[in-house]
Amino acid sequence: MGEVASLNDESTAQGGFGFSRRSLLMGCALLATGGVARARMPQRRYPYISKAQLEAMLPKLFRGWHAADSGALIMPPQDELSKKLYEHIVTRVYSNDAGEAVMFLVAYNSRQIDEVQVHRPEVCYRVAGFDILSSTPTNVAIPGGPQVASRVVEAQSMQRKENILYWTRVGKKYPLNWGEQRIAMLEDNVAGYYPDGVLVRMSSIQPRIEDALPKLKRFANDLWASTTPAGRRIIFQG
Structure with a gap:
């Protein structure tokens, strides 16, 4: 009885609401933990840009190449996840006086969050009915710029064969697979911010990858x- 009375007295001493000193201490600790967690939540690193701003960053005429907008390119799968993946998608077909043509796509999101990851062309092309004949790492060496870890993909359908050069950039990293993409996101989150993300894809309809790849790198x-x-920051550098 004496012990019960002591507990009741302690509760009354805390304001008559039935809270013990132990409960109050635990509550304060939980509030402090929640405040620290909130303070450590990643912040947006790059501001949102409009589609018009993104299009203006991509030249339509350069070094003999001239572009037209195109709706005929293979697009990322249109699902609820895609709406989170990409704020804007810009597609163009570039050609030159030599009769060469390059199909070009940039898909960008200023903030990569949670489990969201950039779609890879191997997925998009399979959804569009292509068989993936090969997918191998390569490197795009930019004189005076970054060394861009990329992939070269051969995709075949009943109508055509398409040779694809692409890279994904998450923050300042160029992940070559799903696992590396997730690690890049987590590293930036731990550093305190959400990275942006981009898929840059260029492709050519040619029978031989050996003929297409030098042109795509050029x-x-x-x-x-x-x-x-x-x-350059959006497409190449982060």
């Missing part, structure tokens, strides 16, 4: 040399 270098600093 196109990437021409694009770097002709793009504004803001456009």
